[in-house]
Amino acid sequence: MALVHGSATADATAGALHALIIGVGGYPFLSGGSAEKKLPDLHDFGNPGQLTSPPRSALAWVEAILDGRITWRLPIGSVDLLVSPAPTTDDPEFPAADYEVPTHNAIVTAFEGWRLRCDSHPDNVALFVFIGHGLQAVDTLVLPADFGERGSNPWPQAFNMTKTRKGFERNAAKTQLFVVDACRTMPMAVIESPDAGVPALAVPKTRQTVRWETDLTIYAASNGERAHGPHRAPSYLTQALLAGLRGGSARQHRNAWRVSTNSLAYSLSELMRIVGARHGQRVLPFNTGVEDWLVQVVEPTADLHVGCEPEAATASADLSWHHDKHPSRVREVRSAEQWVVQAVPAGFCRVEANFPEGDYESEPKPLFVDPPKVDQLIPVQPT
Structure with missing residues (x-):
């Protein structure tokens, strides 16, 4: 049958x-x-x-x-x-x-x-x-x-x-x-x-x-x-x-x-x-x-691609993702490539770029994540 x-x-x-x-x-x-x-x-x-x-x-x-x-x-x-x-x-x-x-x-x-x-x-x-x-x-x-x-x-x-x-x-x-x-x-x-x-x-x-x-x-x-x-x-x-x-x-x-x-x-x-x-x-x-x-x-997820604007700043940034109901995620290794954060919960979150060497400065970026993929560049300013 x-x-x-x-x-x-x-x-x-x-x-x-x-x-x-x-x-x-x-x-x-x-x-x-x-x-x-x-x-x-x-x-x-x-x-x-x-x-x-x-x-x-x-x-x-x-x-x-x-x-x-x-x-x-x-x-x-x-x-x-x-x-x-x-x-x-x-x-x-x-x-x-x-x-x-x-x-x-x-x-x-x-x-x-x-x-x-x-x-x-x-x-x-x-x-x-x-x-x-x-x-x-x-x-x-x-x-x-x-x-x-x-x-x-x-x-x-x-x-x-x-x-x-x-x-x-x-x-x-x-x-x-x-x-x-x-x-x-x-x-x-x-x-x-x-x-x-x-x-x-x-x-x-x-x-x-x-x-x-x-x-x-x-x-x-x-x-x-x-x-x-x-x-x-x-x-x-x-x-x-x-x-x-x-x-x-x-x-x-x-x-x-x-x-x-x-x-x-x-x-x-x-x-x-x-x-x-x-x-x-x-x-x-x-x-x-x-x-x-x-x-x-119930809770869809998406892939999040995070970098900086200008793109040259991505290589020296400590990138992180934050959500009110989930543990934060941090990029472990710096790279000139965008950081790919897989399976992040859809909805509101924020991403941050910090620069320990002090060559750039930025503010946290609020973000709404829609599946299946989101690209986000964080605007930064040279110090």
């Missing part, structure tokens, strides 16, 4: 979070796959092969949703998980379990059940995450685990995510979150067949009514570019989004800290840098409609 939490039927009396998480790493009919007969003309598709990051990413999403490290605004109604691990030779330490493989038919079935649950109440939050191979033709396409099984015409086994997202707009769930964590490269196969009639999971209609109030759709890569993830570890986008939901995108709302669709989209580029995304990966968040808060955070 793909359903790892909740019931196949939704409680229509109240809103809830309904998630469908798909991680495709094992592709039998692509390069390095287990099937004897592979997709013809693999090079025309960019020679796609096996992936170790998507299965780990999918498990990270489910673990983060279910283990309580993310406190959602709504109760968790259902979580669907489909995973195809890369071959054991590529990822021998992948946890042994019976996961439903995200073949074309399995994804269609899981999506339909998830769609109906999302459609059961207007206050629902719909979360869709796909991690695996993708291509960019006229629209963005993603590839299920059995892509290539049908030989020379594999396109009916792919999915058109652009049209799927458009078609899902008529779903009753007022808050809709779509994450497409896949490459959007343009190999020869899509150049020669830019509109090959790839099916959508939700077919858009010309006269459909748009029912969402909040839409956050995130693509892991820009047109023609690749998405990346460490070997045998969650993708950079997955790491960034989960870090944001755990508090890296929190903003203060009255006396509480919350992660909203707006704050998650706004902080995503910085979160990608913090988790170490490489290769110039450019994430594209499309944030539309009314801001909706998703997660409440």
Whole structure:
């Protein structure tokens, strides 16, 4: 069963979070796959092969949703998980379990059940995450685990995510979150067949009514570019989004800290840098409609980068951080580089620069820290 939490039927009396998480790493009919007969003309598709990051990413999403490290605004109604691990030779330490493989038919079935649950109440939050191979033709396409099984015409086994997202707009769930964590490269196969009639999971209609109030759709890569993830570890986008939901995108709302669709989209580029995304990966968040808060955070933290203005004074400064409810922190070694103070509590604090040699003077600098990162230069004056 793909359903790892909740019931196949939704409680229509109240809103809830309904998630469908798909991680495709094992592709039998692509390069390095287990099937004897592979997709013809693999090079025309960019020679796609096996992936170790998507299965780990999918498990990270489910673990983060279910283990309580993310406190959602709504109760968790259902979580669907489909995973195809890369071959054991590529990822021998992948946890042994019976996961439903995200073949074309399995994804269609899981999506339909998830769609109906999302459609059961207007206050629902719909979360869709796909991690695996993708291509960019006229629209963005993603590839299920059995892509290539049908030989020379594999396109009916792919999915058109652009049209799927458009078609899902008529779903009753007022808050809709779509994450497409896949490459959007343009190999020869899509150049020669830019509109090959790839099916959508939700077919858009010309006269459909748009029912969402909040839409956050995130693509892991820009047109023609690749998405990346460490070997045998969650993708950079997955790491960034989960870090944001755990508090890296929190903003203060009255006396509480919350992660909203707006704050998650706004902080995503910085979160990608913090988790170490490489290769110039450019994430594209499309944030539309009314801001909706998703997660409440008890005490978010941020990385604080502290230096002096002028910058030459940083090398001779004793830098310190102070908070009314936490022990102070002091830079132990002087350096010309900014001092990086990791995981400081968000909110009001102050930073100081003292100069034992008496070459500069300054006053404490009040500061409000917003996650995920704050840069602060303390103005100083030569004596």
